[in-house]
Amino acid sequence: xxxxxxxxxxxxxxxxxxxxxxxxxxxxxxxxxxxxxxxxxxxxxxxxxxxxxxxxxxxxxxxxxxxxxxxxxxxxxxxxxxxxxxxxxxxxxxxxxxxxxxxxxx
Amino acid sequence: xxxxxxxxxxxxxxxxxxxxxxxxxxxxxxxxxxxxxxxxxxxxxxxxxxxxxxxxxxxxxxxxxxxxxxxxxxxxxxxxxxxxxxxxxxxxxxxxxxxxxxxxxxxxxxxxxxxxxx
Numbered sequence: 001x002x003x004x005x006x007x008x009x010x011x012x013x014x015x016x017x018x019x020x021x022x023x024x025x026x027x028x029x030x031x032x033x034x035x036x037x038x039x040x041x042x043x044x045x046x047x048x049x050x051x052x053x054x055x056x057x058x059x060x061x062x063x064x065x066x067x068x069x070x071x072x073x074x075x076x077x078x079x080x081x082x083x084x085x086x087x088x089x090x091x092x093x094x095x096x097x098x099x100x101x102x103x104x105x106x
Numbered sequence: 107x108x109x110x111x112x113x114x115x116x117x118x119x120x121x122x123x124x125x126x127x128x129x130x131x132x133x134x135x136x137x138x139x140x141x142x143x144x145x146x147x148x149x150x151x152x153x154x155x156x157x158x159x160x161x162x163x164x165x166x167x168x169x170x171x172x173x174x175x176x177x178x179x180x181x182x183x184x185x186x187x188x189x190x191x192x193x194x195x196x197x198x199x200x201x202x203x204x205x206x207x208x209x210x211x212x213x214x215x216x217x218x219x220x221x222x223x224x
Contacts, residue, residue, distance in 0.1 A: 034212065043197060043215035044149070087148065094139060098148030
């Protein structure tokens, strides 16, 4: 089993849709979790940290489920500009998921 | 302030040659990471430096790969006797020291070096 696994995607959704990605991790001692966004041929940039209690930033909600060892990212009212690859990272391991590609269509 | 910078931005080399890739982290960041990303793939961890601790080299794919971090700042990733499968984007990131008990901090990435081995 890979240390960090993500939904393979690609996700193709219409504007305004709600979409969710999951990311599972194998190291139960992991303590830091992040979602990054990577645009085509660009470097990854932090989208949001994932806190134990869950956190929300505008249309984006991140949650952590320690019992099942996964984190999730929910995007509501998706925009064309949300089209990108979303990477999860478990920082104790410096391991990134392979990424989930999202395309939002008009 | 200035972000993470990498040089060169692009490097084309012939199979068998050695290459050096440079990373200048954000000032004050004690942690530095190297990753590589092949086309359409995720990030592959290579090596991690944290302060004066021994680096975590567990991700280096072979002994042709090595990295140094001088003075706790600039880092150089060296690939000896390059092979075509080394072609990828090499990304460097830096972060502040991990909080005790929290394990990590946001990583800030440089723009990467695109390496092409002919």
